[in-house]
Amino acid sequence: MAEEVQEEKKSSGGGKGMIIALLVIIVLLIVGVAVMTFVLLSGNGENQTAHAEESAQHAPAEHSDEPVVSSEGVVQQYSPKFKQYEPPEPGSPPQYFAMEPFVVNFKGEGQAKFLAVTLKFMSHYPQLITEMESYRPILRNDITSLLRVQTYSVMSKDDGPDILREKILTKARAVLEKRNIYPDLLENVYFERFVMQ
Structure with a gap:
């Protein structure tokens, strides 16, 4: 067991x-x-x-938000979320949008009282130049406001006008972007006259 x-x-x-x-x-x-x-x-x-x-x-670039830029530096294609314009012909000359002269009181710091500026915006897109006419009053208002707050000490420097050109271009591009226009189509702004008195 x-x-x-x-x-x-x-x-x-x-x-x-x-x-x-x-x-x-x-x-x-x-x-x-x-x-x-x-x-x-x-x-x-x-x-x-x-x-x-x-x-x-x-x-393909049309599906991208990155712009396509030609060898001359001209934007050819850009994000479809913005209003689309026909791209300029290769080698076509730039177009200009002239603003009436600006004469404003500014912060002259005892050295000057008035700032007088005449400028033109540049783009290779003729349709944009034509359309900017609709925004002339807004551009004029915003640029006038910008000019009034400038100071003599900054504007009298060698690069003072260039600093102001960049500020004006940024302001104008912001106006266009609010209206659904690709801001970099506005390529530059140039002074025809820049006087402090």
């Missing part, structure tokens, strides 16, 4: 060991499958990202 009990214990003890071994193998298989799935999915994600970046580089 004692021999039967020992054999029973041995047979049931062997069964438990077998179950534990099977459980360990199943857990290892599950972990292996999970790791393999993660590696495959993360590697596939990198390939998809690389493919998407490659597609974006080769995508």
Whole structure:
């Protein structure tokens, strides 16, 4: 009888060991499958990202928000969220939009009382130059306000007029952008006259 009990214990003890071994193998298989799935999915994600970046580089410019600029520095294509104009012919001369002369009281700091400026805006887009006529009163108002706050100490420096030109161009571009016109189509502004008295 004692021999039967020992054999029973041995047979049931062997069964438990077998179950534990099977459980360990199943857990290892599950972990292996999970790791393999993660590696495959993360590697596939990198390939998809690389493919998407490659597609974006080769995508046509009209689907991009980045402007296409010609070798002369003229914007040819730009974001479709702005009003679209026909691109200028290659080599076409720039067009100018002249403003009436500005004469304003400014912060002359005892050296001068008046600032007189005559300027022209430049663009290669004739349609923009024509359309700017509609915004002349707004441009005049904003530029006059800008001129009034200038100081003699800044304007009398060698680069004072250039600093003012940049400020005027920025102000005019902001006016255009508010009206859904791509601001960089307005390329520059030039002084025909700049006098402090």
